Amino acid sequence: MVETAALTLRDYRTDVKPIWCPGCGDFGVLSSTHKALVQLQLRPENVVIASGIGCSSRLPYFVKTYGIHGLHGRSLPLATGMKLARPDLTVLAYGGDGDMFSIGTGHTPHAARRNVDITAVCMDNQIYGLTKAQTSPTSVRGYKSKSTPYGSPDEPLNPVLLALASGASFVARAYSARAKELTDLLIKGIQHKGFAFIHVKSPCVEFINTYDMLDRLVEEMPVDHDPSDLQAAMNLAVTEEKVHVGVFYESERPVYEEVAHSWFKPTDFDADAFFRRF
């Protein structure tokens, strides 16, 4: 038997250069993704990263695994189809706040309630960066951008609360500037059996630089938080004074593709028998 050498960061890097601005939070997410894959020693060909559209969704091109750079908002359906067809693979879905909480919001609660074993990573910068600074669904009320020059009249959407309410069996938040924690959470999310949602605060240096604010507000989970307590997780998710990072909620329940595959009978299609029934 051939001893396979341990995989290193080099095995997960591609020669495609990221399009992100220097200092973009997405670099942190990319780097932690590489590190998580190394730590888990997942073979590149056994991992699929699906994404949507926007700055963050370019990520699959920069990771040497299989990737699907999909359509705006559609990373979760692509990842779902992949995982249902190929439960043997590790499947991740990346997208921005626009992807998962505006154009693709319709898919997020369904992926969560189905509990397909996917790790969904939302890189939330509270702005539409690639189209040059329009208000996003997570921009705060009153936020002034070119699309809301008089201040956004909308209440922002709360991604963590929505994931919790939709029945995600693993919900966490991370901050792109805290690499070690982010890597650990990605690992936990991948290892979690079922739908894992990781909300990553990933600042846009160009249009809405939230580093200072996040440095001030980000705080680890209270030590006494019990991640099996959904109510407590929801309470933490609505806290406005702090941006909690860590695991909000974690539970185990049946995984969609395991249920679907449990109905399988390993037979070929018997056309003659099928037509006899009609």
Add this chain to the structure above:
Amino acid sequence: MGKSEIIIRLAGEGGEGVISAGDMFTAGAARLGYQVFTFRTYPSQIKGGPAWYQIRVSDKSVLSMGDGVDVLIAFNEEGYRDHIGELNKDGVLIYDPDTVTPDGKGHTSYPVPFNEISRKKLDFFRGKNLVVLGTMSALFGLDPGSLEGMVRSRLARRAELLTKNLESLDHGYNYARKNIEKSDPYYLAATEKISRVVMGGNEAVAAGALAAGCRFYGGYPITPATEIFLTLAAELPKVGGVCFQAEDEMAAIGSVIGASIGGSKAMTATSGPGLSLMTEFLGYATIAEVPCVIADVQRGGPATGLPTKNEQSDFFHAVYGGHGDAPRIVVAPGSVEDCIYQTINAFNLAERYQMPVLLLSDQSLSHRTETFLPPDLSHVRLEERLTANGAAGAEFARYKLTENGISPVTIPGRPGTYSSPGLEHDEKGAPTTASKWHIAMTDKRFRKLDLAAKEGAASPRYGVRNAEIGIIGWGGTEGAIREAVDRAVAKGYKVAALHPKMVHPLTKGEIEKFVSPLKKVIVPEINYQGQFAHYLRGTLGIDVVRLNKYDGLPFCPGDIFQKIEEVI
């Protein structure tokens, strides 16, 4: 000597047994060896609203719903008024005197108190459809013993209902024997008992998918496509496949593309509104070169339009819908049995050319029943996408520019990672906005379409060799066209029809060869715009005589025959 081909129409209110009586008559007739072609239309609601069911039954082959009505069974006044005008010469009206007051002009009519028999005599109103069936059996020569056998097998698991239902069948039969003095010519001759498949187009599409090796279906319910989904939901797990109910049509096709990139043969099925929602992903499947099959069971549009009515008005959308230069293949089955073969064909084309393939069915095709001999699929050849597994190195070029445009693909789980791109890309799939790559990749994608046109299977030609009048049709109108051609040829007209199954891209030479000796070409289609006629003119420069209708109903052979006489 009776007329051994009968067009029977049952008309009444949705939910009062019109459809189930029709279904049972169809099943019973097929069991006895008759050939059957049905058409049904019903309102887009569960109870109430006008519904009708037409059965054309014969001891010979039947390819369309036929012309007019020989026997009208009117369940209510509306059913009588709406349809009596279509009664043929020698036609018969059967009606319930409780609910219908006929004018009694110019045709044979038999009153049968269906309501009274089922409600008062039997105290079993649900059995009204069987009273009707019993009456039909007595009047038109279907062996009651055989119908009884059919009812028994259908209700095998509901013994408590069986007795009442059989009693209903009996009462209907006996009522007709005792009270009706038959004065019409319609009576089915005895026929050889040959076992035939009795199937609708949606079930046939599902059968084709299973036979083609489809192992993933992602769908969202929509009339009139839902039975494809339902059949596969029951059948796919039995062959190790997944059927996934998505939250909307975008998720449905997204899951199909995800599964296909994962190596599965995958499909979805929808109707017009769903196709509109899927369209962005169609373009994705084109640029990322993902094999997938999208069945569009057309209905009347636009918007919600006529959900339960027939139309062939999605041709433009299937061929051109969406932004960008986006090549795709479109196939259109001509009959229920052909749905099996064209679905297999669609999967083969998707695999071979690595692009989305649309299968254009329609409401009439999907919800009608046809009888045909059990198909032998053992010789059907299945294709698999060209893979580079094993040969793919670390620097795998997923979108390698090859002579014919087809590049080997890798499947996750094996070496040769790449990112499937929605952006324009280079050979490795890496995004680029460079003109040279957009030109090279656009050319590559269209080279595949050119190849598909060249390699396309021959289209069936029907009619005389030295034709002067030609008909080019597409999709579910094939049977009506053939019967119109038969009628024209019998009258001495020189007519032939060509019915391409791959409707885009067209095999140019074949169409030109068919058209060149003709004086006139008729293109019948069920839409206002003459979409296929427009396409023929646009792509091949062929001038045609259009025959369009958009009343929500399929063609009758007479519609087409009349046009032939008009242009001759």
